[in-house]
Amino acid sequence: MSRRSHFPFLGLLSALLAALLTVSVLGGTARADDTDPAADPAAPGAAVPVDIDDDVAQATAEQALETVQDIVEAAPNAAPTDATTGADLTMALRDLALTRDDLPTSLQDDAARLLARPGTGYRPPPGSGGIECTNGSGLPCYTAPEAAPTCGSGICVHYVQGAYSPSTGSDAPAPNYPAAVLNVMKNVASRYVASGYRTPVSDGNEFDVYLADLGKRGLYGYCTTDQRVGGHVTAAAYCVLDNDYAEFGPVPGPLGNLQVTAAHEYFHAVQFAYDVNEDTWLLEATATWAEDEVYPAINDNLQYLKGGPLGQPAQPLDHRKGLAPYGAWIFFKYLSEHFPAVNGPGGMPTIVRDIWDLAAGPANSRQAINAALAARGTDLRTQFGWFTAANRRPALNYAEGGAYPRARLWRGVKLSGSRRSVSDSVELRHLASRTIRFKSKFRGKAHLRVHVDGPKRKKGGYVLVTIKKKGQAPLTKMVKINRKGDKTKRYEFGKKVQWIEITFANAGKKDATAKVSATAR
Known part of the structure; x- marks a missing residue:
């Protein structure tokens, strides 16, 4: 750079070979980069x-x-x-x-x-x-x-x-x-x-x-x-x-x-x-x-985090300009900490090497990453979704996260007896995320009814909710959206709840729109 830049082994090998065969069919000798249409x-x-x-x-x-x-x-x-x-x-x-x-x-x-x-x-x-x-x-x-x-x-x-x-x-x-x-x-x-x-x-x-x-x-x-x-x-x-x-x-x-x-x-x-x-x-x-x-x-690479998903969560992970390609290293740090298995005395997590093994030839980056994750029983949509939610609280989700910046909110909304509802929409780029926080100002019992409408599941849509109760650590759960990307859920939102965050993630190839409406009662 001008730089300034859990499978047993045999099971993993078989899964990688199968995934590679799938990638070879998807790819083509003259494949083009499909991460940015x-x-x-x-x-x-x-x-x-x-x-x-x-x-x-x-x-x-x-x-x-x-x-x-x-x-x-x-x-x-x-x-x-x-x-x-x-x-x-x-x-x-x-x-x-x-x-x-x-x-x-x-x-x-x-x-x-x-x-x-x-x-x-x-x-x-x-x-x-x-x-x-x-x-x-x-x-x-x-x-x-x-x-x-x-x-x-x-x-x-x-x-x-x-x-x-x-x-x-x-x-x-x-x-x-x-x-x-x-x-x-x-x-x-x-x-x-x-x-x-x-x-x-x-x-x-x-x-x-x-x-x-x-x-x-x-x-x-x-x-x-x-x-x-x-x-x-x-x-x-x-x-x-x-x-x-x-x-x-x-x-x-x-x-x-x-x-x-x-x-x-x-x-x-x-x-x-x-x-x-x-x-x-x-x-x-x-x-x-x-x-x-x-x-x-x-830790010289910490300077690049501001240009990647931590500093710019609404920017695509595969963005090519400025510090973005360097700052995207945090995605591979996330993968290597969640799939830390190593193979050999070098001590480097195997998942990134597997991605490069799969990237050799017709496979592009998306196909190689998804194939390496498929060999581990998961996929890009799932891991990218949890990655985006983890970036809201890096100190809790990375070994050295206390030194990382926190991904910014798309919007923060305070709901109370005088303001009980909100509705909004936002552009959701491919391989990017948006998070909205609802802060509870209710002194008694209350509930928050949230309707989300994001990308379809097959198009890479993923939604998570994080709830912070007083005196407890934040708890993140997946929102089980339907195939169209929709879901309505009801959450406790009284005096014991400090805030609720909804994170939309789009692991797909195309940009989309995220919509949310919430009513507190």
């Missing part, structure tokens, strides 16, 4: 369609190139603290790699230069008029001689010779820094392998990590591929990391920034071994989840 195939972050006409393909490719160029041009003037708010360089470069062959001939050199490794640079054919990459413009390109790489355990750290000088912006690292980077990369890679993840696709050499002065560009690190790829395929990758992380402040510090960036970016290289063209939000959300699994004490 309004998605523009030329929009940044959209999964790149496999079969599109030439004009659309060229427009998509030109948009991908423009997105990378915008990031690169803005980066030298960007403060490091602003790096999380922009587009993601890893995903932008991924999109460019997938679409580069659809660019006009006049733009092919620009794409090749941006995708080139710092250690090789891009040298255009003689007489082509192409521009060589140069230090200080665009992405890093070594113009000084490269030192002998520091290698071990299938990883090589590349860097340039010269004196380390952070004040002048040299790409050269401090003398002991390459060895420190290698140790971090070995720890990250070993955790993923021990947790059952695939190793990055080989390009015939050891996995390459390049050190460069990214800090002056406001970038922490990125991974991409310089191979020609297209469609839902695997791809080799390389990573570029900052040469000191000196520009990014005291928290979590240079080592902490190196660790979480390496964990995040290397996980992208792992993801490319499943499907380089998987949905952007799944790529970023699970990479942010993975950095927390490998380095749980750093």
Whole structure:
């Protein structure tokens, strides 16, 4: 990222295989992202369609190139603290790699230069008029001689010779820094392998990590591929990391920034071994989840929660802009805490790995998640519903929830003898939620009659009620809506009840409307 980014084993395996067969039928070789029906195939972050006409393909490719160029041009003037708010360089470069062959001939050199490794640079054919990459413009390109790489355990750290000088912006690292980077990369890679993840696709050499002065560009690190790829395929990758992380402040510090960036970016290289063209939000959300699994004490990913379902519950989980894909890591934290089983010494909950196993090939993110949950006797509709209600009280529902923000209400209503009823409706986006709270101001006995009308069950509708009685913890229950999404229920609402919340969740593919009416008597 520009980052700144309970079955027994045999039963689970059988269920996963069955689910995968179902997904293969649902999916198609040329599947498109169905999580956002309004998605523009030329929009940044959209999964790149496999079969599109030439004009659309060229427009998509030109948009991908423009997105990378915008990031690169803005980066030298960007403060490091602003790096999380922009587009993601890893995903932008991924999109460019997938679409580069659809660019006009006049733009092919620009794409090749941006995708080139710092250690090789891009040298255009003689007489082509192409521009060589140069230090200080665009992405890093070594113009000084490269030192002998520091290698071990299938990883090589590349860097340039010269004196380390952070004040002048040299790409050269401090003398002991390459060895420190290698140790971090070995720890990250070993955790993923021990947790059952695939190793990055080989390009015939050891996995390459390049050190460069990214800090002056406001970038922490990125991974991409310089191979020609297209469609839902695997791809080799390389990573570029900052040469000191000196520009990014005291928290979590240079080592902490190196660790979480390496964990995040290397996980992208792992993801490319499943499907380089998987949905952007799944790529970023699970990479942010993975950095927390490998380095749980750093907690750098808490800064993204404001952009995801905790900070923006009315925003789709698969929203592609800003901090949203990073903030969506909390959904996978929820799943991994509710399905904590691990397989192997890596210690990472297996459910996210199973999702990636299922995402390899034709399955998109929704299908892969639903198949992994089906193997555990549940589904996306149910788990997403309970997830949205849990986000109203993270301190009670997550191991580290005391440090998380609380999902906001859609509306709060006080009902009393002078105001006994209310009726309202609200847009309910796909993979999003809305919660309304009814606060009791009655001094004696009373009841609250609530009618809910949300998305149909088959369309992903789910409704929960949470009741807070005085002196007791809040209690959440599912509301058994009918197939149309409707239900009328009566709840105690007297002096012993502080409030009642109704949470509408829409795990479906399409946006809908949530309606509620309530009368206190």
